[in-house]
Amino acid sequence: xxxxxxxxxxxxxxxxxxxAQKMLSGVARVTPxxxxxxxxxxxxxxxxxxxxxxxxxxxxxLRGAYVRIAGLRPEQRAAGVVAASAGNHAQGxxxxxxxxxxxxTVFMPxxxxxxxxxxxxxxxxxxxxxxxxxDETLAAAQEYADxxxxxxxxxxxxxxxxxxxxxxxxEILEQCPEVRTxxxxxxxxxxxxxxxxxxxxxxxxxxxxGVQAEGAAAYPPSLRVGHPVSVDNPxxxxxxxxxxxxxxxxxxxxxxxxxxxxxxxxxxxxxxLLLCLERAKLVVEPAGCSPVAALLSRxxxxxxxxxxxxxxxxxxxxxLLLQRILRHGMxxxxxxxxxxxxxxxxxxxxxxxxxxxxxxDANVLDVSHVRTDPRLGLTEVEVELHLETKGPEHxxxxxxxxxxxxxxxxx
Numbered sequence: 001x002x003x004x005x006x007x008x009x010x011x012x013x014x015x016x017x018x019x020a021q022k023m024l025s026g027v028a029r030v031t032p033x034x035x036x037x038x039x040x041x042x043x044x045x046x047x048x049x050x051x052x053x054x055x056x057x058x059x060x061x062l063r064g065a066y067v068r069i070a071g072l073r074p075e076q077r078a079a080g081v082v083a084a085s086a087g088n089h090a091q092g093x094x095x096x097x098x099x100x101x102x103x104x105t106v107f108m109p110x111x112x113x114x115x116x117x118x119x120x121x122x123x124x125x126x127x128x129x130x131x132x133x134x135d136e137t138l139a140a141a142q143e144y145a146d147x148x149x150x151x152x153x154x155x156x157x158x159x160x161x162x163x164x165x166x167x168x169x170x171e172i173l174e175q176c177p178e179v180r181t182x183x184x185x186x187x188x189x190x191x192x193x194x195x196x197x198x199x200x201x202x203x204x205x206x207x208x209x210g211v212q213a214e215g216a217a218a219y220p221p222s223l224r225v226g227h228p229v230s231v232d233n234p235x236x237x238x239x240x241x242x243x244x245x246x247x248x249x250x251x252x253x254x255x256x257x258x259x260x261x262x263x264x265x266x267x268x269x270x271x272x273l274l275l276c277l278e279r280a281k282l283v284v285e286p287a288g289c290s291p292v293a294a295l296l297s298r299x300x301x302x303x304x305x306x307x308x309x310x311x312x313x314x315x316x317x318x319x320l321l322l323q324r325i326l327r328h329g330m331x332x333x334x335x336x337x338x339x340x341x342x343x344x345x346x347x348x349x350x351x352x353x354x355x356x357x358x359x360x361d362a363n364v365l366d367v368s369h370v371r372t373d374p375r376l377g378l379t380e381v382e383v384e385l386h387l388e389t390k391g392p393e394h395x396x397x398x399x400x401x402x403x404x405x406x407x408x409x410x411x
Contacts, residue, residue: 009252010159014201017166017194020067024167027099028063031055033175033309038279039295044303047295048179049276050172053284053315057123059240060168060191060313061092061155067164068153069096077102082150084108084141086134087116088240088314089155094123105150107141109134113318135244156190157247166194172309173199179206180306183291185313186210186219186261187241189250195311196257207305210254210261211290213269216242219261222251237325238269240287240314268293270329276312277326285317286325334392337362338385340410341402345381353383356405362398363388382410 031051039047052060069081080103083093090106097104104125108117110132121127130140145152154161168191172179182199186192192210199206212219216234228246236242246254254261264272272292276284284292291310295302302308317325330336343349350367357364366386389395402409 009249012159012162012166012193012197012249012253014198016159016163017170017198020063020160020163021167021170023067023070024063024164027066028167029055030171033172034280034282036280036310038275039292039299039308039310043295043299043308045180045305046178046307047302048176048307048309049280049282049292050168050175050309050311051282052168053282053288053312055314057088057091057095057119058314058316059088059092059285059288060165060311061088062095063092063167064156064158064161064164064190064194065089065092065153066096066099068158068160069093069100069102071160072102072151076151079149079151080104081153082107082141082145082148083153083155084134084138085155086112086137086239087316090116090120090125090127091123091316093153094120094125098124105141105144107131107137107144109137113321115318116316119316134242154247156188156193156243157249159249162190162194162197162249162253164194165191166198168311169195169198172311173202173206176307176309178307179203179309181207181209181302181308182311183209183211183294183308184311185238185241185287185290186212186254187216187243187287188245188247189219189254190247191311191313192258193250193253196253200257207259208257209259209294211294212261212263213238213241213286213290214263214265216244217261217263218244218246219251219254220263222246223255223261226255227251236269236286237266237321238286238290240285241290242287262294262298264290264293264297267328267332268297270325271332272296272329273322273325274329274333274335282312283315283317283322284312285314288313288315334395335389337387337389337395337398339387340382340384341407342380342382342410343407345379349381350383353407356401356407357385357387357398360394360397360401361390362394
């Protein structure tokens with residue numbers, strides 16, 4: 001894309017990433033590469049998953065956190081480190097600090113998922129709950145660093161962190177030498193920047209493409225104007241890439257080296273999560289699914305151009321959120337249908353309705369009656385149905401059958 005940033009920023013080069021790879025030997029897993037037959041057939045090109053969701057702590061974040069903390073001077077280590085995060089970075093800093101014998105304090109927002117809080121504590125960090133949004137949590141962590149002398153470990157805007165994340169790129173080239181395109185999710189940009197540094201230095205022919213959620217896409221407007229700009233109130237289920245402003249150092253690298261940044265919808269993210277779970281048997285969080293969402297949204301863009309690698313950056317997802325997203329993903333894929341309709345309040349009416357549904361092979365998951373709504377007539381009852389269906393065409397067939405039987409579907 002060849003966007004240039006006039007302000008000098010620290011450089012990250014291939015030697016930095018190679019040094020990080022040596023440092024991480026025996027610490028971070030060399031995560032596996034898995035083929036996706038479904039996406040390969042859809043795109044017409046071989047598609048592989050780089051499974052950083054199977055990394056220690058459940059995401060790539062350990063790589064950058066460990067390299068950053070390992071590079072501290074003895075007096076800095078003695079002062080301890082502090083970070084702010086709602087999940088993956090928190091766990092990466094906690095484990096890296098424990099492995100290096102450094103005291104860590106992690107600020108997390110009030111309301112952070114309990115499994116992520118518990119995991120961060122189990123990895124050895126002192127967790128402090130502060131603020132309801134990440135900006136408030138970051139401010140509290142920075143104030144703590146200023147007051148105590150603890151070193152603030154930024155999640156993406158530091159050259160050591162970027163070098164650590166770049167080791168993912170080296171592994172991709174080793175595991176899939178036929179790769180021609182790499183898709184990677186972007187929040188602040190540390191992972192994409194690190195991968196781009198490593199890959200473009202060794203294989204400039206390989207395209208590296210970033211993916212952002214539509215509701216938190218700060219990179220496209222930033223690249224257009226040539227400097228980082230903020231997105232007010234970013235909104236997306238993909239909290240791992242829900243970052244309102246690009247990091248200064250990642251932005252410089254991404255502007256120079258990336259081949260494009262694409263955006264994906266919430267429906268595409270939920271469908272991608274469902275695909276990973278059903279077809280690949282992989283639990284992946286929404287941010288980690290963003291490259292898969294890009295493939296599902298525009299498969300024609302990746303056909304005939306050689307092997308594609310989608311980086312599944314993390315798998316830490318709250319079970320309650322997973323339940324909601326799966327239902328959303330099934331609905332978006334036409335696999336789950338909710339509807340309301342009114343029937344006569346008399347014996348046999350519900351049985352007649354269910355008989356119509358049975359003729360089109362719709363599996364009824366749940367039924368509820370409402371008799372007290374003042375909008376209902378004296379002889380009416382509202383029925384809400386939740387159905388398991390087989391795709392958009394089957395949903396349309398269900399609707400046609402109900403209409404043909406004289407029922408009026410309200411939603």
